[in-house]
Amino acid sequence: MGESLGIRRNWPIVSLMIAALVWMTLDQAGFGRLLGFLLPDETTLLYERETLATLMGQHLVLAGVSGALALVIGVALGLMLITPAGASFRDLVVSIANFGQTFPSIAVMALLVPIMGYGWKPVVVALVIYSVLPVMLNVVAGIENVPPAMVDAAQGTGMNARQRFLAVQLPLAMPIILGGVKNMLVIAVGAATLGAIVGAGGLGVPIMAGANQFKPALVLEGAIPSAFLALIIDRTL
Amino acid sequence: MIRLEHVTKCFAENTAVDDVSLEIKAGELAILLGPSGCGKTTTLRSINRMTDIDSGTIFVDDINVLEQQPDELRRRIGYVIQSIGLFPHLTIARNVATVPRLLGWDAERTNKRVNELLEMVGLDPALYAMKHPRELSGGEQQRVGVARALAADPAVLLMDEPFGALDPLSRQRLQVEFRALQRELGTTVVFVTHDIEEAVLLGDRIALMDHGRLIQFDRPETLWLSPATPFVSSFFGEEFALKILSRHTVFGIALERVSPDGLAQVTAETSLKDALATMVSSGRDALSVSDGLGGSAGVLTFSALVHAVKE
Ligand SMILES: Nc1ncnc2c1ncn2[C@@H]1O[C@H](COP(=O)(O)OP(=O)(O)O)[C@@H](O)[C@H]1O
Ligand SMILES: [Mg+2]
Numbered sequence: 001m002g003e004s005l006g007i008r009r010n011w012p013i014v015s016l017m018i019a020a021l022v023w024m025t026l027d028q029a030g031f032g033r034l035l036g037f038l039l040p041d042e043t044t045l046l047y048e049r050e051t052l053a054t055l056m057g058q059h060l061v062l063a064g065v066s067g068a069l070a071l072v073i074g075v076a077l078g079l080m081l082i083t084p085a086g087a088s089f090r091d092l093v094v095s096i097a098n099f100g101q102t103f104p105s106i107a108v109m110a111l112l113v114p115i116m117g118y119g120w121k122p123v124v125v126a127l128v129i130y131s132v133l134p135v136m137l138n139v140v141a142g143i144e145n146v147p148p149a150m151v152d153a154a155q156g157t158g159m160n161a162r163q164r165f166l167a168v169q170l171p172l173a174m175p176i177i178l179g180g181v182k183n184m185l186v187i188a189v190g191a192a193t194l195g196a197i198v199g200a201g202g203l204g205v206p207i208m209a210g211a212n213q214f215k216p217a218l219v220l221e222g223a224i225p226s227a228f229l230a231l232i233i234d235r236t237l
Numbered sequence: 238m239i240r241l242e243h244v245t246k247c248f249a250e251n252t253a254v255d256d257v258s259l260e261i262k263a264g265e266l267a268i269l270l271g272p273s274g275c276g277k278t279t280t281l282r283s284i285n286r287m288t289d290i291d292s293g294t295i296f297v298d299d300i301n302v303l304e305q306q307p308d309e310l311r312r313r314i315g316y317v318i319q320s321i322g323l324f325p326h327l328t329i330a331r332n333v334a335t336v337p338r339l340l341g342w343d344a345e346r347t348n349k350r351v352n353e354l355l356e357m358v359g360l361d362p363a364l365y366a367m368k369h370p371r372e373l374s375g376g377e378q379q380r381v382g383v384a385r386a387l388a389a390d391p392a393v394l395l396m397d398e399p400f401g402a403l404d405p406l407s408r409q410r411l412q413v414e415f416r417a418l419q420r421e422l423g424t425t426v427v428f429v430t431h432d433i434e435e436a437v438l439l440g441d442r443i444a445l446m447d448h449g450r451l452i453q454f455d456r457p458e459t460l461w462l463s464p465a466t467p468f469v470s471s472f473f474g475e476e477f478a479l480k481i482l483s484r485h486t487v488f489g490i491a492l493e494r495v496s497p498d499g500l501a502q503v504t505a506e507t508s509l510k511d512a513l514a515t516m517v518s519s520g521r522d523a524l525s526v527s528d529g530l531g532g533s534a535g536v537l538t539f540s541a542l543v544h545a546v547k548e
Contacts, residue, residue: 153322158312
């Protein structure tokens with residue numbers, strides 16, 4: 001789909017970023033030296049209770065699970081909204097999704113912890129609520145952006161509604177839908193750092209520890225890989 | 238072949254098609270002509286049920302279209318609109334293969350047909366099959382649109398201003414080539430246009446519409462010589478006679494056996510419009526017609542030319 005998205009990917013740079021991310025995740029000592037070089041006055045350079053590899057794993061699971069759920073729910077809702085029956089619910093659903101996006105994720109998690117307990121569940125729910133909107137809206141926008149004359153021509157050849165959708169509308173909407181998915185994943189990878197607050201682990205753990213103990217190196221230890229992750233998703237999808 | 242009986246279609250208060258009845262013969266190229274908004278497109282689309290009519294009946298091959306499953310009906314009727322109708326994400330070959338695939342043809346039969354069609358519309362399959370619509374000129378895209386519509390060898394072809402978006406030169410080329418192709422295949426065509434020149438050039442008969450009503454359905458010559466209402470003559474205007482001249486050639490007109498000395502020469506295939514222009518520019522009221530062997534077959538006079546058209 002890369003060609004139709006109109007974005008040229010710079011594979012050498014993407015490969016470099018991936019290599020850098022793998023290196024900082026696996027070579028703790030080396031990454032520690034880099035942080036020491038960046039912050040020469042610091043003595044505590046790495047979070048000691050968990051390896052970065054473990055935190056990265058937790059982070060990827062949090063973002064991945066929420067992203068996948070948001071994708072499924074967002075696409076399903078979007079497809080519902082473009083049916084004639086669903087069109088009348090559009091304002092309502094979009095308002096709810098908008099509210100879900102403006103309502104702070106931290107507050108969602110705080111409200112859910114008493115119900116679901118600490119751990120990954122409240123994080124995933126909060127992230128999904130936050131991420132559904134861009135996917136859903138882009139499904140609707142993508143389908144509606146297909147010129148009516150094109151759909152008309154498809155009908156004129158004798159395609160039924162399902163054939164028109166699968167052979168014409170969906171492929172033509174794909175660049176816009178994928179754009180929404182990409183935005184969603186970039187957001188989810190960043191927001192997954194909130195998982196640290198409710199004990200779900202992830203790259204937010206060293207960031208929070210660093211903030212609490214005034215150890216900026218720990219903040220960077222979580223923030224740099226998290227930023228690389230977001231950049232890589234942004235450049236590959 | 239195609240018969241419309243008292244077809245009426247309203248959009249809210251607006252009567253788009255008002256009690257239209259007409260019968261198009263097999264193999265005929267019928268034009269729906271008239272000012273913008275007069276109901277041409279609505280009439281055309283009622284034939285393949287892209288528009289549902291309010292009352293009346295439509296028969297294609299003596300079968301009532303309203304009693305047929307619309308998608309199946311449309312696979313048997315070719316439909317060409319302006320080039321926007323090609324699917325931009327599919328190759329030319331896949332675009333042309335649309336209906337064969339819907340009909341479940343196997344790959345070999347489909348490929349063979351696609352190549353045949355591309356050649357038929359003047360596009361080299363080796364060059365064009367794997368391209369995408371955006372890589373083609375407007376004229377080439379329109380050829381593909383015609384090929385796609387002809388894919389399942391439909392007996393009927395519906396065309397809605399198919400050449401409307403083209404530059405004058407490629408439009409004229411496509412008109413001439415399409416006319417020849419239509420004659421060769423014997424396809425019955427309903428062709429919507431608002432361009433008088435195109436209508437007179439292509440049409441066996443022209444259905445002139447106004448405000449949803451069919452005013453007159455006749456050969457251009459009849460519309461010219463026996464207009465049903467003053468609207469007909471005023472719509473075609475003063476130049477109608479010249480446009481009619483372009484439909485005919487010198488061939489078949491009785492020539493006079495006088496000396497062709499000093500006269501400009503034309504061939505039997507020259508259109509009467511061009512023959513007239515040659516008379517005007519040469520300043521004479523007669524032309525020499527070549528016999529194709531380097532000599533003259535005789536002399537065409539102005540009065541013979543005028544007389545021939547009036548018949
Ligand atoms: N889908 C539609 N909804 C409402 N009005 C329409 C629709 N299609 C056509 N009309 C109206 O019907 C009339 C005839 O339209 P049309 O058949 O497209 O005319 P033409 O092809 O001769 O320009 C016009 O007044 C047009 O505005
Ligand atoms: Mg029209």
